[in-house]
Amino acid sequence: MNDKPPEILISEGEIARRVIELAARISEDYRDKAPLVLVGVLKGSFIFLADLSRRLTIPRTIEFIAVSSYRYGSVSSGAVRLVMDVRGNIEGKHVLIVEDIVDTGHTLHYLIGMLKSHRPASVRTCALLHKAERAEVDVDLDYIGFSIPDKWVVGYGLDYAEQNRTLPYIGIIEPSD
Ligand code: IMP
Ligand code: MG
Numbered sequence: 001m002n003d004k005p006p007e008i009l010i011s012e013g014e015i016a017r018r019v020i021e022l023a024a025r026i027s028e029d030y031r032d033k034a035p036l037v038l039v040g041v042l043k044g045s046f047i048f049l050a051d052l053s054r055r056l057t058i059p060r061t062i063e064f065i066a067v068s069s070y071r072y073g074s075v076s077s078g079a080v081r082l083v084m085d086v087r088g089n090i091e092g093k094h095v096l097i098v099e100d101i102v103d104t105g106h107t108l109h110y111l112i113g114m115l116k117s118h119r120p121a122s123v124r125t126c127a128l129l130h131k132a133e134r135a136e137v138d139v140d141l142d143y144i145g146f147s148i149p150d151k152w153v154v155g156y157g158l159d160y161a162e163q164n165r166t167l168p169y170i171g172i173i174e175p176s177d
Contacts, residue, residue: 006154006164006171010146015128015156015170018145019048022126023055026096026143033094033122035059039086039115041107042066043165044100047157048128048145052098063088065115069107076103078136080110086118095120100157101129104136112139129153129170146170
C-alpha cells in the first residue's frame with residue numbers, strides 16, 4: 001500500500017450530521033418498541049455503532065456478531081461464515097443490525113436469516129454505507145447513511161487489509177488486487 005492518505009469521500013462533519021439524523025429516526029420509529037437490541041457486525045461497525053447508539057433516545061442494549069466474508073482483498077466470494085454469535089437472548093426482542101457497509105449484500109442477507117432463527121420480534125437493518133451498483137442479492141435496508149460509488153473505502157471503522165480503520169473520515173483508496 002502507498003503512503004498517500006485516502007482521498008476524502010465523506011468528511012467527519014458529514015458523518016456526524018448523518019448519524020444524528022439516523023439516530024433521531026430510529027428513536028422515533030422504535031419509541032413504542034423499546035428496548036431495542038443493536039447488533040453490531042464486527043469489526044467494521046464498531047465506530048458507527050458507538051456513535052449511533054449514544055445518540056439514541058430510547059432504551060437500548062448492545063450485542064456483537066462477527067462474520068468472515070471469504071474475501072480475497074477487495075473481492076467477495078459470496079460465502080459468509082459466522083465467527084461469533086450474539087451472547088444475549090434476543091428471542092421476542094426488536095433487533096436492529098448495524099453494519100458498516102453493504103456491498104454485494106451477501107453478508108447482510110446471511111445475518112438477517114441467522115438472527116431470525118433466534119426468533120426475535122423483528123429484525124431491521126441499518127448500514128452507514130451502501131454500494132448500490134454492486135448488489136447481488138436483494139436485502140431490505142431500513143436505514144442507510146450514504147449511497148456511495150463502487151470504490152473501496154476506508155476509515156470510520158472500515159479497513160483495507162486492517163489498515164485505516166481509525167481514520168476519522170471515509171476515504172477512497174485504490175486496492176492493490
Ligand atoms: P457484502 O457481503 O459484499 O455486502 O460485503 C459486506 C462486507 O464487506 C462489509 O461488511 C465490509 O466488511 C466489507 N466491505 C465491502 N466493501 C468494503 C469497502 O469498500 N471497504 C471496506 N470494507 C468493505
Ligand atoms: Mg462489515
